Amino acid sequence: MDRKQFRELADPETARETIRSLDLTPDPETVSLREARGRALAERLDAGLDVPGFDRASVDGYAVRAADTFGADEADPARLTHAGTVHAGAEPDVEIGSGECAEISTGAVVPPGADAVVMVERTDRDGGDVLVRTSLAPGDSVMFSGADIAAGERALGPGTVVTAREIGLLSAIGVESVPVRGELTVGIISTGDELVRPGEDLDSDAGEIYDVNSYTVASAVEEAGGEAKLYPHAGDDYDAMESALRTAAEECDLVLSSGSTSASAVDVIYRVVEETGELLLHGVAVKPGKPMLVGRLKESAYVGLPGYPVSALTIFRVFVAPAIRRAAGRPEPETATVEGTMARRERYSEGRLRYMPVGLVTDGDGKTLVYPVDKGSGATTSLVEADGIVAVPPDVEYLDAGERVEVQLFSPEVRPPTAFGAGEDDPALSRLLDRLDRPRYLGVGARQGRRRLRDGVTDFAVLTGESAPEETVELGAWRREWGLIVPAGNPQGIEGLADLVDGEIAFVNRTTDSGLRSTLEDALEELAADRGVDRRELAESIEGFELAVRAHESPARKVLAGDADAGLGLEATADALGTGFVHCGTERVVAVADPDRADKAGVRRLAEAIEDDEEIFASLSGYRR
Amino acid sequence: MDRKQFRELADPETARETIRSLDLTPDPETVSLREARGRALAERLDAGLDVPGFDRASVDGYAVRAADTFGADEADPARLTHAGTVHAGAEPDVEIGSGECAEISTGAVVPPGADAVVMVERTDRDGGDVLVRTSLAPGDSVMFSGADIAAGERALGPGTVVTAREIGLLSAIGVESVPVRGELTVGIISTGDELVRPGEDLDSDAGEIYDVNSYTVASAVEEAGGEAKLYPHAGDDYDAMESALRTAAEECDLVLSSGSTSASAVDVIYRVVEETGELLLHGVAVKPGKPMLVGRLKESAYVGLPGYPVSALTIFRVFVAPAIRRAAGRPEPETATVEGTMARRERYSEGRLRYMPVGLVTDGDGKTLVYPVDKGSGATTSLVEADGIVAVPPDVEYLDAGERVEVQLFSPEVRPPTAFGAGEDDPALSRLLDRLDRPRYLGVGARQGRRRLRDGVTDFAVLTGESAPEETVELGAWRREWGLIVPAGNPQGIEGLADLVDGEIAFVNRTTDSGLRSTLEDALEELAADRGVDRRELAESIEGFELAVRAHESPARKVLAGDADAGLGLEATADALGTGFVHCGTERVVAVADPDRADKAGVRRLAEAIEDDEEIFASLSGYRR
Structure with a gap:
């Protein structure tokens, strides 16, 4: 295929200018x-x-001719004849002559002849007469037409x-x-054979995954004031994708696609853009987003976003959202940008502008700290950790701890979590966090939890073990039963760790970051000591000891799926998933805080929940405080 | 009627607690x-x-057994047999044996037997074989299921x-x-016989006005995350209003009404609240909002808001919006509150908590200044000038210029205007302002414009006269023809001011704040001098000289409506409305800025527009620069 050549990456300002030049102005x-x-x-x-459209009484009282009240006071009232009544919302059927007045309600039309209203409190009724005990000027208590x-x-x-x-x-x-102003219609095309819409069935064996970017970007489009239109996944042939692209180009003001995994899909996009319009730009000197495409398709514009969710949202936020906001005439809310200081030093040597995804957290004094997330991992979970982005210029080699940075938030509604923790993935903790307002917790395992707490990024860590690390404040602790998850009924009659070592049992372990894995290693150490052998030797004789999975339910799910005979896990998990369980021991889980952050409201709330929430521990099999 | 007695005004905290106690939690x-x-x-x-739900290739390349590549490097590649191909979104139909590999795309399922993927860049094809020029570890370039x-x-x-x-x-x-969480359904009842819905015909002679509060409050409800339901105006009998109230109470979680002008309407509300529920609170020690009602109606809650639009929005913002946000689980955006300093000293002696409506403006350095608006005027126009409210405690006697205050914005989208002016109501200016981004302009007349500029509140003023006041910067000036607006064809053959003085002509003047009025007075002074009489004498002999209306089109509209024979006005107005016009003179209009604010972007933009926008002046009859 004969592609237009773009030998050099465009600089980001040129990319912005190019998108601005696309003239995305919908009709009013x-x-x-x-x-x-x-x-x-x-x-x-x-x-x-x-x-108002008429001279309007602004008090309840009597409409009068001001001249009739000249000189009147409390002692010497003016006596006027009661000539009628005017209600709000009704045309006056009375005209006020000299020496006359009409009862009038607030909001009613001042009747012809009258030029002032006296409030009822300054009057008395005397038979058919009204005594006015004050002197009025023309216009008193009247709101004139057009006032x-x-x-x-x-x-x-x-x-x-x-x-x-x-x-x-x-x-x-x-x-x-x-x-x-019209709303910009933004078409979103998903370009991956493996993508399935949420709500539909997923065939994991065929490598299908749910489409993340289409819905994420659609929601971001709406937040910026555009109207999002999703074009269904085009099937596994490129003709269908091409047809979706052409339809979107006809129906929308702007078409977005996000990074296809296949080179052929990129070819289709190239072809459609070149045949129906013009490719204006391929590649921008930013990270992420280097492969960004910008073009014109007939009546509409086209921008290709990167494939990783955080990267797609980043490029959308920096290049596309401003164009949508401009078209809609809705300036970015001032809250869309916040200032903060780096929580720790970060090195860079990108050589080009980098939009670094960051999370926010407040320190003990309520000041905003900023820390980098998702260093190119492409993980979906980092979406929820990424609060916004910091632009790091090409010549910056590092950002120092405490350095001030400006964060462009992904959404003006984003706020720092009230408590930010990392560590062991634990079912009781998950329920405890439900008691907090906007907590953030990363179930990265006890080892990573300890490291992040030491780095000064998190407020608290959840670890396993009998004691809390030095220079931390213990928030609370509980105990959980651990052991081997086996199929219901324990068909192989597994009794404990020794059977793993000695038998032909396919085992699934947890990763070494996990506190539960450390506990297993300790138990193995003990078994090795009993037998007078090396721990390593025992581990090697367990089939699948190195087959390690990340989360607390993962081994149990492998067992349930028939992929393993036994997995490292918790009694609570076995109970929840209805598997068999072989008890191996009791493990202590402890939540500890950075002393500077222990007084944050969210952190205190966690400590209270551990202390008070008996129900959570009672509801989980094998748990106690 | 036997009303529950509330002898003392509730304090604001009690009112807040009472509303909180109403338990406005809709079902999820x-x-x-x-x-x-x-x-x-x-x-x-x-x-x-x-x-992912499967072990996923994270690069394009070949799925291999890592063990087959041990020791391989650039010079000494491992030779593997090409056993098949795996595409993204398809189930692998190949199993990798020892010494074999399969071509694989990013995102595809790693086929059984393989435990690593080598990127295509590190390989070469050699007939049916693949040469792998690097050594891999198990898991390389594979994203494991659940990772x-x-x-x-x-x-x-x-x-x-x-x-x-x-x-x-x-x-x-x-x-x-x-x-x-469910959305709170909020019913809004309009309680005034004179209220008409926007879009319907208005009978001004019958004292009808458009319903402002229902739509304003509905919009504020939606902004806070509730669902607003408008109950149509109940007609002119109270049975209909009672029935609307009862229906709303059944269909909504919360019912709001805003200050009825009639005592009978309040009676109906009292009766319905007491018959179907309970009146919890009547009257709060705040200004505005003293007459606020809070009660329970069967399954729903009831809050009565004050009648003036700004007051209704104030009480809604302070007492009701937090309850709706709480129910919806949507915390108030941080931007909903801003800090600023008082633009000038303000006195108070309320004796109770005051929610003071304020406007925002930025000074020359971009700092936020705060000034009070709508001092109880109840004007609808002050709605657009009121950006938010400042709570002034009961014991505060004055707020000093420069004092820091916290402003609760009416909407988080509110931002200070880029240029804030006040002065003459002029059709050219109105068009010039269209060239600015978010200007604020109060057409209060040249006299008030000069005063406000002197007070340090506004950025610029638009005045009439040959010279700019001292200590101001002239932004630009233009000239406009003024004279008498008469019916088309000038049936009375009026030739000038002398005819007003000498003839039987019903005249409509402009208010004394208007620059045009000053110009008229000057012309009258000249005529008086010519005749050797007193100006005052001439004015008195003009019928309707004291009948003054506020805006530039108002006299013309009186003439059109047959209410007057002649009105003070501009040639441009006569041209626009198709009336006759009697030329009296040419008047200079000048825009001047506070020297400290002359460099604000919006102010500079105004100066540029006056300088450049030939078209605006050319399009208005009798205008030139």
């Missing part, structure tokens, strides 16, 4: 007042009528973003159809 | 993933499956507000139906 449209919230006005609106808003006055300017108060002004001037 | 509901954005999760979600998210892991906690990134995680674990 008219929406009803009830739907106008959050939209930007397409044009200036002047008042078409006076508010609030006059016909012809400028009401709202073009581009005004409509909030509750603008809705109020538009209501007042009777505007029910509001001319607003 | 399930929404689709595409609709989950912005909602709060009703429960914890754990991963139900492994992500990203493992089944049973905590995915998201209860209460998590769903943004794009949470949508991503939920997609990854295939969650299409998302359990979220």
